[in-house]
Amino acid sequence: MNKSVDLVRDVLDTQVLDREQRPLGKVDGIGLELREGAQPRVAYLEVDGVTAWRRLGERVARWAQKLARCWERDGHPFRFTWSQVRDFGIDIEIEVDGERSAPFDLEHWLREKVVGRIPGGR
Amino acid sequence: MKKLLGITLGIVTSIGGFLDVGSIATSAQAGAAFGYSLLWAVLLGTICVIFLVEMSGRFSIVSGHTIVDAIRKRFGFAGFIVPFAATLLVNLLVLASELGGICVALQLLTGIRFQLWALPVGLAVWLLLWFATFDVVEDGTALLGLVTLCFLVAIFTLGAQPRELAAGFVPRLPSEEHAHYLFIAVSIIGATIAPYLFLFYSSGAIEDKWDKSFIAPNRFIATFGMSFGSIISMAVIVVAALALKPEGIRVEEYEQAALMLVPAFGRWGFYLFVASLAIACFGAALELSLASAYSVSQAFGWNWGENLKPRQAARFSMAYTLFIALAALIVLSGLNPMKLTLFSMAITAVILPLTALPFLVLMNDARYMREHVNSHFSNIVVLLIVLLSAILAVVAIPLEIIGSK
Numbered sequence: 001m002n003k004s005v006d007l008v009r010d011v012l013d014t015q016v017l018d019r020e021q022r023p024l025g026k027v028d029g030i031g032l033e034l035r036e037g038a039q040p041r042v043a044y045l046e047v048d049g050v051t052a053w054r055r056l057g058e059r060v061a062r063w064a065q066k067l068a069r070c071w072e073r074d075g076h077p078f079r080f081t082w083s084q085v086r087d088f089g090i091d092i093e094i095e096v097d098g099e100r101s102a103p104f105d106l107e108h109w110l111r112e113k114v115v116g117r118i119p120g121g122r
Numbered sequence: 123m124k125k126l127l128g129i130t131l132g133i134v135t136s137i138g139g140f141l142d143v144g145s146i147a148t149s150a151q152a153g154a155a156f157g158y159s160l161l162w163a164v165l166l167g168t169i170c171v172i173f174l175v176e177m178s179g180r181f182s183i184v185s186g187h188t189i190v191d192a193i194r195k196r197f198g199f200a201g202f203i204v205p206f207a208a209t210l211l212v213n214l215l216v217l218a219s220e221l222g223g224i225c226v227a228l229q230l231l232t233g234i235r236f237q238l239w240a241l242p243v244g245l246a247v248w249l250l251l252w253f254a255t256f257d258v259v260e261d262g263t264a265l266l267g268l269v270t271l272c273f274l275v276a277i278f279t280l281g282a283q284p285r286e287l288a289a290g291f292v293p294r295l296p297s298e299e300h301a302h303y304l305f306i307a308v309s310i311i312g313a314t315i316a317p318y319l320f321l322f323y324s325s326g327a328i329e330d331k332w333d334k335s336f337i338a339p340n341r342f343i344a345t346f347g348m349s350f351g352s353i354i355s356m357a358v359i360v361v362a363a364l365a366l367k368p369e370g371i372r373v374e375e376y377e378q379a380a381l382m383l384v385p386a387f388g389r390w391g392f393y394l395f396v397a398s399l400a401i402a403c404f405g406a407a408l409e410l411s412l413a414s415a416y417s418v419s420q421a422f423g424w425n426w427g428e429n430l431k432p433r434q435a436a437r438f439s440m441a442y443t444l445f446i447a448l449a450a451l452i453v454l455s456g457l458n459p460m461k462l463t464l465f466s467m468a469i470t471a472v473i474l475p476l477t478a479l480p481f482l483v484l485m486n487d488a489r490y491m492r493e494h495v496n497s498h499f500s501n502i503v504v505l506l507i508v509l510l511s512a513i514l515a516v517v518a519i520p521l522e523i524i525g526s527k
Contacts, residue, residue, distance in 0.1 A: 013195040013202075015423050026423040028199065049422065055200045090186045107424070110436035120253050120432070 018098030048077035071109035075102035142406030143223035144313030153362025158290030167314025168352035176344035178320035205476035218452035222459030223403035244450030263405035273357035276386035301521035312471035322413035415442035471515035
């Protein structure tokens with residue numbers, strides 16, 4: 001059955017969960033693919049802090065990017081496609097291991113550099 | 123059993139969050155300067171906060187969202203982030219006031235200046251969050267918070283006149299000090315309707331996995347819990363009016379406020395006040411730190427929860443760590459804690475529409491609330507009180523600043 005979805009209303013800024021139902025982040029951006037002679041198609045959904053800040057302006061995005069370099073590893077911005085979506089309701093659940101994906105870089109960085117070094121943090 | 127726990131959550135939110143540094147400071151000033159005549163401000167704030175807390179519980183039960191989460195989704199990141207940042211900033215000021223309250227209580231007890239307590243107190247709040255689980259935080263504060271009942275007892279010991287009390291519920295401008303009266307009224311309302319209360323409550327409802335069967339208990343918790351807290355802050359006004367006003371004692375510092383229980387309880391009154399101040403502020407500081415870290419995590423979609431070990435939710439834990447550290451630094455800077463508190467409360471009233479109005483929009487959105495959308499009546503009550511308080515606050519703050527120079 002075909003169902004219509006309002007991208008901005010229903011998808012943008014929705015909570016994304018990984019396959020273990022762990023919070024991964026929000027849908028911070030949506031990428032469309034423009035096709036010759038056909039309707040545009042949703043190419044990917046993005047979970048990335050810098051993408052979110054870019055919605056306030058390029059300058060803010062540059063600052064966010066500078067800051068994010070401290071903890072970012074590979075795979076930024078993190079993107080997934082609609083085919084990876086397992087469930088779409090209040091949240092969007094995707095077929096991804098959150099702990100091993102780019103949106104968790106800050107979490108890992110804080111665990112290693114800060115939390116792990118404080119007693120009781122583990 | 124789960125319901126019972128839920129009801130405890132409501133009562134804690136009311137004691138730990140309701141009777142906090144803001145209520146004690148504003149009520150003490152109000153009673154000492156204007157007698158019973160500002161009781162109406164507590165009542166007005168309480169009506170509004172009962173509606174808001176009930177709504178936030180109902181919202182989370184029906185929609186499965188926390189408020190912050192939903193406001194971001196409904197209004198988009200760009201529309202959400204600025205009001206959100208403003209709310210966080212005010213939360214920070216209020217947290218600094220709460221820590222300041224604990225520090226002043228320790229200063230009253232030991233004679234050691236409050237600034238020197240800033241770091242140890244911040245550390246104590248942080249340690250509890252770092253090592254304890256939600257239930258410990260919740261139940262511990264609830265039990266200890268009962269000490270604030272001493273203000274109620276004091277009313278009966280001192281013997282308040284019921285007729286004069288009743289007159290305090292009718293707003294009437296005093297013969298002098300109009301600007302200060304307005305400022306204190308606004309601060310009382312700000313202290314009563316603190317946004318972190320309903321943000322915290324909505325997070326608690328999600329964390330405790332409330333389902334549809336909680337809709338009725340939620341109404342009860344909101345009404346009963348918030349009224350309970352409100353009665354205690356009214357009691358503070360009454361006690362200050364009975365004990366301080368006739369002696370001509372103005373509350374410019376906590377030292378003066380600390381005398382208010384002495385006529386009722388003698389020397390023990392001083393210790394009761396100090397204990398009430400310290401415990402209420404400590405409970406509120408815990409809630410505020412949690413509420414703010416919850417909000418940040420919900421805003422960015424991170425894993426959050428006080429029942430997770432810090433390592434499982436590093437970003438969440440670092441959020442409250444940073445928040446407490448900044449607040450402790452504000453206290454350390456040596457700003458007068460009483461002034462800081464009153465201004466934080468007044469500013470809370472100014473920014474209230476930033477959280478309350480988007481929230482009202484959500485409460486009327488059938489996509490989130492289905493058949494549980496707000497009634498016109500509750501919309502109008504909240505809208506009127508929130509807008510009125512904000513306008514009064516915008517007028518009162520500059521007047522107070524000019525007046526105090």
